[in-house]
Amino acid sequence: MEALLANYVEKSLTQYMRRNAVFLCERLYAEFPSEVNLQLLARCYLNNNQPFSAYHILKGMQMAQSRYLFAISCLEMDLFSEAEAALLPIDELCAEVPNGAAVQYLLGVIYRETDRIKSSVEHFRKALSIDPLFWAAYEELCILGEAEEAAVCFDDAAIRHVQEHYRGNPSSFPQVAGNQILDSSQTFRLEGLTLSHLQPMEGSNMRDLCQNSHGELLSTGPVEQITNSCCNISSFNTPSPVLTQLSDMAPPPLNRNMQPPGSEGPLRSSTQAQRQFVCENDSEQIRGSLFLDSGHRRSARLTAARRSLNILQGSENKAYNLHASSKSNRRSCSSTVCKGQSENLEKGKLLETYDDAVSEFRASSSSLSSSADVKVSQLKIVNTELSSFISNGSTSGISDIMSLLRILGEGYRHLCMFRCQEALNVYQKLSSKQYNTGWVLSQVGKAYFELVDYLNADYAFSLARRISPYNLEGMDVYSTVLYHLKEDMKLKYLAQELISVDRFAPQAWCAIGNCYSLLKDHETALRSFQRAVQLNSRFAYAYTLSGHENVIMEDYDNGVECYLKALHVDARDYKSWYGLGMIYLRQEKFEFAEYHFRQAYQINPSSSVILYYLGTTLEALKRREEAWQMMEKAIITDKKNPLPKYSKAKMLVTVGKLNEALKILEELKECTPRESSIYALMGEIYKQHKKYDKAMLHYGIALDLKPTIVDAAKIEAAIEKLTTPDEIEDNL
Numbered sequence: 109m110e111a112l113l114a115n116y117v118e119k120s121l122t123q124y125m126r127r128n129a130v131f132l133c134e135r136l137y138a139e140f141p142s143e144v145n146l147q148l149l150a151r152c153y154l155n156n157n158q159p160f161s162a163y164h165i166l167k168g169m170q171m172a173q174s175r176y177l178f179a180i181s182c183l184e185m186d187l188f189s190e191a192e193a194a195l196l197p198i199d200e201l202c203a204e205v206p207n208g209a210a211v212q213y214l215l216g217v218i219y220r221e222t223d224r225i226k227s228s229v230e231h232f233r234k235a236l237s238i239d240p241l242f243w244a245a246y247e248e249l250c251i252l253g254e255a256e257e258a259a260v261c262f263d264d265a266a267i268r269h270v271q272e273h274y275r276g277n278p279s280s281f282p283q284v285a286g287n288q289i290l291d292s293s294q295t296f297r298l299e300g301l302t303l304s305h306l307q308p309m310e311g312s313n314m315r316d317l318c319q320n321s322h323g324e325l326l327s328t329g330p331v332e333q334i335t336n337s338c339c340n341i342s343s344f345n346t347p348s349p350v351l352t353q354l355s356d357m358a359p360p361p362l363n364r365n366m367q368p369p370g371s372e373g374p375l376r377s378s379t380q381a382q383r384q385f386v387c388e389n390d391s392e393q394i395r396g397s398l399f400l401d402s403g404h405r406r407s408a409r410l411t412a413a414r415r416s417l418n419i420l421q422g423s424e425n426k427a428y429n430l431h432a433s434s435k436s437n438r439r440s441c442s443s444t445v446c447k448g449q450s451e452n453l454e455k456g457k458l459l460e461t462y463d464d465a466v467s468e469f470r471a472s473s474s475s476l477s478s479s480a481d482v483k484v485s486q487l488k489i490v491n492t493e494l495s496s497f498i499s500n501g502s503t504s505g506i507s508d509i510m511s512l513l514r515i516l517g518e519g520y521r522h523l524c525m526f527r528c529q530e531a532l533n534v535y536q537k538l539s540s541k542q543y544n545t546g547w548v549l550s551q552v553g554k555a556y557f558e559l560v561d562y563l564n565a566d567y568a569f570s571l572a573r574r575i576s577p578y579n580l581e582g583m584d585v586y587s588t589v590l591y592h593l594k595e596d597m598k599l600k601y602l603a604q605e606l607i608s609v610d611r612f613a614p615q616a617w618c619a620i621g622n623c624y625s626l627l628k629d630h631e632t633a634l635r636s637f638q639r640a641v642q643l644n645s646r647f648a649y650a651y652t653l654s655g656h657e658n659v660i661m662e663d664y665d666n667g668v669e670c671y672l673k674a675l676h677v678d679a680r681d682y683k684s685w686y687g688l689g690m691i692y693l694r695q696e697k698f699e700f701a702e703y704h705f706r707q708a709y710q711i712n713p714s715s716s717v718i719l720y721y722l723g724t725t726l727e728a729l730k731r732r733e734e735a736w737q738m739m740e741k742a743i744i745t746d747k748k749n750p751l752p753k754y755s756k757a758k759m760l761v762t763v764g765k766l767n768e769a770l771k772i773l774e775e776l777k778e779c780t781p782r783e784s785s786i787y788a789l790m791g792e793i794y795k796q797h798k799k800y801d802k803a804m805l806h807y808g809i810a811l812d813l814k815p816t817i818v819d820a821a822k823i824e825a826a827i828e829k830l831t832t833p834d835e836i837e838d839n840l
Contacts, residue, residue, distance in 0.1 A: 110140045117148060126156040143171050150177045159184035172200055179214060192218045209239035216248060225679075229254045240266035241509065246517055250524040253680055253711075258517030262510045270506050512542065520551065526682075526712040528555040546576025550583075557585055558712075560746065565589045573605075580606060580615045584649055587619035591626050599623050614640035614647040621653060630661050648678040655687045664691050682711040686718055693725055701725045716746035724755060732759065750780050757789060766793050784813035788823050800830050 113136040120129035129152045137145045146169065150162040159181040166178040175194040182191035195211055195218075216231035229252060235245040240262060249255035515537050522531035532555050535548060542548060549572035556565035569586040572579070583606055590599040603623045606616035621636030634657045640650035651674035658667035668691060671684040689704035705722040712718060723738030736759060742752035753776055760769035773790050780786065791806035807827050811820060 110136065110145075113139075114145070114148065117152065121152065121155060126152065130156050130158075143169060143174060147171070147173050147177060150174070150181070154180060154184075163187075176211070183214065183217065186221075188218045188222050209235040209242045209245070212238060213242065213245050213248075216245065220248070220252070225252060228252065236261060240270055241513070243513065243517075246513075247520065250517075250521045251678075251680070253524065255517075255521045255524070258514045258521060262513045262517060267506050267510050270510075512538075516542075516548075523551055523555055523558075526558055526714055528558045528714070531555045544571075544575060546572045546579040547581055549575065550579075550581045550585075553589070554582055554585055557589055558715075560717075560749070562589050562592050566593060566595070573602075577605070578609055580610060580613050584615040584618040587615075587622040588653075591622040594626065596623075596626055599626060612643055614644045614650055617643065618650055618653060621657070625657060625660075630657050633657050634661075646677055648674045648681050648684075651677065652681060652683050652687065655684065659687065659691060664695065667691055680711050682708040682715070682718070685711065686715075686721070689721060689725070693721065693728075696728075698725050698728045702729065714745055716742040716749045716752060719745060720749070720752045720755060723752065727755075727759065735759070748779075750776050750783070754783075754786065754789070761789065761793060761796075766796060769793060782813055784810040784815035784819065784823075787813070788815070788819065788826075791823075791826065795826070795830065804830060 113132055117129050117133045117136060120126070120132065130149075133145070133149045133152045137149050146165060150166050153159070153162040153165070154177065162177060162181040163185060166174050166181065169175065169178065179191040179194040182188070182194065192215065195215055198208070198211055198215070212231045212235035216228045216235065219225070219228035219231060229249065232245045232248050232252075232254075235242050236249070246255060246258075246261060255261075515534060519531045519534035522528070522534060532552060535543065535552055535555075538548060549568050553565045553568035553572060556562070556568060565586075566589050569582065569589060572582070573586075583602070587599060587602055590602065599619070600623055603616065603619040606613065606619050610616060617636050617640035621633040621640070624630070624633035624636060634654060637650050637654040637657060640647055641654070644650070651670050655667045655670035655674065658664070658670060668688060671687045671691075674681050674684040685704050685708035689701045689708060692698070692701035692704060702722065702725045705718060705725055708715070708718045709722055719738050719742035723735045723742065726732075726735035726738060736756075739752045739756045739759070742749065743756065753772055757769040757772040757776070760766070760772070770790065770793050773786055773793070776783070776786050777790075787806045787810035791803045791810065794800075794803035794806060804827065807823055807830075810823050814820075815823065
């Protein structure tokens, strides 16, 4: 009875029948109270989103696995001290948890949440050294700004480490378990498939092989059911979710980014090979210039409905072409397999050995179904053969995985260090299959966002939405991109789509908040950002956006509070350091402003905006030489940013270098012809040159461009003084 109930509990967990698993496991533990069954009940509670129940039943347990599950439940409830106590001492737990990397990673999370960053970094590095494939640990190190180069973490030594671990620990391999025996008709299609063709498929099928994250042997039913339940499974006939999404859903409108078919878009350098984003038939329609004049954006909105209809009409044909392309690839793949079968007869002996083991197990399974011990022993035989098979042929597959992780890791590390152009260059090295995924395109969009290239960011994020409309990664940043572009219709569409995907996602509520902020409804926007914080108290960007909204409403006290909360979650959130600096700059607390701007500059030294405001603060502190250096750095960092150039012109006017200042302003006038402050400063220069006609002309143009009330008053006062001689003005 105990074995039967345990098997059906595991089967319910495998089939995601969580309530059934909880009910049956409660019966199991009531009838057979043991700590092993208690662990199974805790797993059921955790799977059913009941960490509090797992916490109470596991409290005080001493087995390593019980303490590990207890720590998981504590982390779900933010009980970090109890989770830390449960995971220590580490050595005792490492014998139970695969590789020990999981324990090290959880301790790193605990120390990060409790502001012990050095200890956190140490444990994340240990997790990565134990298991080089532990991507989450490397990701955390990148976020903390402490990651080594990806070429060091995923080098040849890591490849050898993984190979040695696989060969020395057969239990860490994917196990034949549950009601899913991996026979020759499932997953790999082992009939006629040589070892050389199996290797590139290895990484993508590893998750399908694993049925138990701890490498334990699972058996969930009679042997007859196990051996017969998967005979009709064929992984090659599984439809692609991307194709389904693209065929059933119209993409977001791409109103601006169109060029003649022969032109190339700036999203790719002319020296690099053009990459196919979605498919060959779509490339010419999607790729295009993103730098059209801002005056065309309004007309683009007016024609959005017409272009959306065109996209809808063409989506069915595009989806058909994609589907036909995938079919042709399947045919070519199967023909390659047939060729490889004749070329690799010697390697094929391994496959024959594995098939013999499976067939032998099937032949004897009917007579052994009444004996659970014999059934487990037979399953172990099959798993041993499978481990030997994968171990002997895993060299190329592991090398390919490490090569992929090196590219992804280096690109992500550059992005977390805000070396965005370097990150874009690294991501260009990815294959088309890997590049055209939602995660990578979202990282590309974030890189363009940090470079203040909102048009390219919009383009990358829109492609990510087309490929993965269900993925919310980076959509909060995408909503901010649309906010800066003042694309109100696209922003409303995005917010509605995100809410329809997951109304409990903080990214969706950040998009709603940006939408209301663009409509100048700042109170509703602030409530939306606060709702995002309620849904995820560790979502730093929601705190930052709340701070921005409070600053717009001139509620500086609450703005400071929001920024500090964001920094408590993520100390490297340079936007919050910048926001605090802006508040103190407006309050004329220049020393505090300098400190916070410098903190932001240390995190992101490539931001010309931060450099500009740091220079402005230094100028207010009468440290003009340092301010001049910061303005020069800001100009070099981003030549398209007019703010540091304008500030440099003002500083030149202050020291009497009028001609140099006038030259800079003439260049700015060509780039930003509708900025009233440029014409006002030019009027001031012409006034000092005693060219009153030109001064009056430029003052008039500045007033026509509708400056702020304060600037308009200053310009009007300057116009009144034009007819007053300088001597009388000085006496007054």
